[in-house]
Amino acid sequence: MENIYSHLAQIVNPLDLRKFTTAELLEVAKEVRQAILDNVSQTGGHLSSNLGTVELTVALYASLDMPPDKVVWDTGHQAYPHKLLTGRLPRFDTLRQHKGISGFLKREEHELDVFGAGHAGTAVSAALGFAAARDQAGTAERVVAVAGDASICSGMSWEALNHAGDMQTDLTVVLNDNRMSIAPNVGALTSYFTKLRSRPLVQDMAQMAKRIIQRIPGPAPRIAAGLRHGVTHYFAPEDTGTIFEEIGFEYIGPVDGHDLPTLLEVFRNLRDVKGPLFVHAITVKGKGYDVAEDDSRKWHGVSPFELEKHELPAKAGGVPLTQVFGDALCEVAADDPKVVAITAAMPDGTGLNRFAKEYADRYHDVGIAEQHAVTFAAGLAAGGMKPFCAIYSTFLQRGFDQVLHDVAIQHLPVRFVLDRAGLVGDDGPTHHGTFDLSYLGLIPGLDICAPRDGTELAEMVRFMATWDKGPVAMRYPRGTSDDSLPESRTPVVRGQAEVLGIPGVPRGDESRIDAVVWAVGSMVVPAWKAACALQDQGVHALVVNARWVKPWDTALLDELSDRCNHVVTVEENVRSGGFGQQVRDYIVENGLGVRHTLLALPDSFVEHGPQPVLRKSCGLDADSIVEAVLVGRGSSRLA
Numbered sequence: 125m126e127n128i129y130s131h132l133a134q135i136v137n138p139l140d141l142r143k144f145t146t147a148e149l150l151e152v153a154k155e156v157r158q159a160i161l162d163n164v165s166q167t168g169g170h171l172s173s174n175l176g177t178v179e180l181t182v183a184l185y186a187s188l189d190m191p192p193d194k195v196v197w198d199t200g201h202q203a204y205p206h207k208l209l210t211g212r213l214p215r216f217d218t219l220r221q222h223k224g225i226s227g228f229l230k231r232e233e234h235e236l237d238v239f240g241a242g243h244a245g246t247a248v249s250a251a252l253g254f255a256a257a258r259d260q261a262g263t264a265e266r267v268v269a270v271a272g273d274a275s276i277c278s279g280m281s282w283e284a285l286n287h288a289g290d291m292q293t294d295l296t297v298v299l300n301d302n303r304m305s306i307a308p309n310v311g312a313l314t315s316y317f318t319k320l321r322s323r324p325l326v327q328d329m330a331q332m333a334k335r336i337i338q339r340i341p342g343p344a345p346r347i348a349a350g351l352r353h354g355v356t357h358y359f360a361p362e363d364t365g366t367i368f369e370e371i372g373f374e375y376i377g378p379v380d381g382h383d384l385p386t387l388l389e390v391f392r393n394l395r396d397v398k399g400p401l402f403v404h405a406i407t408v409k410g411k412g413y414d415v416a417e418d419d420s421r422k423w424h425g426v427s428p429f430e431l432e433k434h435e436l437p438a439k440a441g442g443v444p445l446t447q448v449f450g451d452a453l454c455e456v457a458a459d460d461p462k463v464v465a466i467t468a469a470m471p472d473g474t475g476l477n478r479f480a481k482e483y484a485d486r487y488h489d490v491g492i493a494e495q496h497a498v499t500f501a502a503g504l505a506a507g508g509m510k511p512f513c514a515i516y517s518t519f520l521q522r523g524f525d526q527v528l529h530d531v532a533i534q535h536l537p538v539r540f541v542l543d544r545a546g547l548v549g550d551d552g553p554t555h556h557g558t559f560d561l562s563y564l565g566l567i568p569g570l571d572i573c574a575p576r577d578g579t580e581l582a583e584m585v586r587f588m589a590t591w592d593k594g595p596v597a598m599r600y601p602r603g604t605s606d607d608s609l610p611e612s613r614t615p616v617v618r619g620q621a622e623v624l625g626i627p628g629v630p631r632g633d634e635s636r637i638d639a640v641v642w643a644v645g646s647m648v649v650p651a652w653k654a655a656c657a658l659q660d661q662g663v664h665a666l667v668v669n670a671r672w673v674k675p676w677d678t679a680l681l682d683e684l685s686d687r688c689n690h691v692v693t694v695e696e697n698v699r700s701g702g703f704g705q706q707v708r709d710y711i712v713e714n715g716l717g718v719r720h721t722l723l724a725l726p727d728s729f730v731e732h733g734p735q736p737v738l739r740k741s742c743g744l745d746a747d748s749i750v751e752a753v754l755v756g757r758g759s760s761r762l763a
């Protein structure tokens with residue numbers, strides 16, 4: 125059979141691109157795009173961003189000497205072409221599969237994944253670090269950062285641009301401008317990029333050549349001639365300087381990010397240009413797959429799909445918890461004009477898209493700016509509003525000091541809503557939300573709750589809307605509502621847990637309790653399943669839905685510890701600083717004399733894979749809970 129990737133298959137590292145003509149590089153680009161489509165349609169993954177970086181990556185890599193040159197990718201979700209051009213075609217069908225290659229950049233995975241990523245806004249900082257290290261070592265490799273138009277708007281990117289413009293070392297920043305974040309990009313800088321995009325490609329060559337020649341070492345006339353016929357028409361005339369020029373970069377652009385021959389010419393011409401360069405490439409997210417071009421938002425991150433059908437499969441059953449949150453927030457907003465919602469570039473992911481439509485004047489997408497989102501919410505709260513700041517657990521890590529310093533110290537009633545708390549699955553360690561109970565739990569005066577299912581999540585949203593004595597955070601997992609728990613409901617009261625009981629034993633008749641399983645949020649369903657399995661073996665496990673991690677229900681533990689000698693706590697958070705450690709401290713400090721088994725995530729970064737597989741491998745499934753109860757059963761009370 126003919127190898128449909130005949131050029132790509134010859135590439136082990138980017139230096140191999142050197143042997144190809146421009147016509148052959150066009151073939152390479154075609155094959156890279158096809159390999160992405162063929163594989164992502166099988167594995168799922170980030171589709172539209174990667175289709176948009178194909179020509180950019182081929183041209184850049186064909187122009188560099190890599191290694192030792194270095195390219196640092198921002199976020200890493202658009203680096204599949206990079207993976208394919210660094211010899212990972214044979215393993216590309218394992219993309220995002222358990223034990224397969226990661227969907228992001230990862231230093232352990234490949235030597236040319238020079239800097240790991242997953243969170244946005246890191247590339248320019250890291251690349252500048254590489255450049256400074258190079259300067260210290262006295263070597264001469266080129267360093268390039270590639271960032272999207274949304275990622276480059278993040279505060280950290282601007283901190284780095286500010287520093288780079290001042291340092292004046294050799295660094296190329298490539299802006300991959302497709303006008304999209306996951307949703308349409310927002311903000312004044314985005315409007316500014318639109319203005320830059322409308323500039324003509326050909327500029328005043330002679331004037332620009334003079335400026336650029338000064339930056340070039342070696343025999344100027346030869347290079348000047350090259351510049352006159354090559355790169356100079358990409359530079360803006362001096363009198364219409366861009367913001368990047370004002371802060372010390374040379375601005376080159378706009379360049380068509382799918383015009384491979386032109387990109388090659390630009391990147392090759394820039395190889396010897398000194399100082400900080402800013403290359404503005406215009407790309408199309410989803411390029412080459414019509415439906416993804418038409419709706420890149422829908423095709424940003426996809427599950428497996430049939431390539432020929434050009435449509436995504438219907439989502440599996442169950443109501444996504446994000447939608448439950450979004451609907452509940454719309455309900456409280458209908459009754460309370462002070463309710464406002466904030467997202468940091470994730471209107472779909474956080475479930476706020478309905479709110480955005482219905483309450484546009486009370487909705488703020490601040491872009492990839494979690495730190496600003498938190499302090500902005502603090503300002504809103506101080507100004508008398510009721511802000512719901514919806515940020516994934518993993519991305520709120522960015523705003524830790526803002527939560528502590530701007531919100532908690534001032535007791536401001538900001539409502540944090542953390543989606544994707546716990547193991548998220550295929551995105552892996554950069555995205556698992558497994559630290560929030562620890563990093564939020566250590567902040568004085570910040571309440572934390574975790575619903576067991578969608579119904580309780582909605583009730584907690586209603587509770588949060590009325591709670592104005594201080595900040596509160598609700599964390600919930602990625603996925604749909606599992607409504608398999610007993611339907612008895614008690615109202616959500618701050619600091620009080622809910623006793624679900626022993627399966628098969630009427631509430632109030634629990635005369636014999638062999639173990640208490642005290643579960644947090646996503647772990648309540650597995651705890652109940654475990655209790656059902658234990659009941660079949662004649663073991664009475666009483667399930668408690670923690671609801672609150674801070675303040676938690678110590679009175680209930682006091683009471684239960686008189687009736688039972690084994691407590692199992694289970695949470696989808698790292699052990700260190702999590703719920704179980706609070707319980708353990710309490711048991712020890714108050715001499716409750718019960719045995720405590722603490723089930724939580726290990727002190728390590730959990731790899732990517734399907735959520736159920738990861739939970740099982742970390743001992744956070746029903747079987748593991750059964751085992752924990754059985755092992756602890758019959759053991760003597762600890763004094």
Ligand SMILES: Cc1ncc(C[n+]2csc(CCOP(=O)(O)OP(=O)(O)O)c2C)c(N)n1
Pocket residue numbers: 173176199201202242243244245271272273274275276300302304305306409468469470492494519522
């Ligand atoms: C700190 C942080 N916040 C939010 C996200 C979620 N996120 C992943 S990709 C993305 C959009 C990135 O847009 P852009 O940088 O323009 O790249 P594109 O996908 O358009 O190529 C967002 C918001 C993230 N990865 N990191």
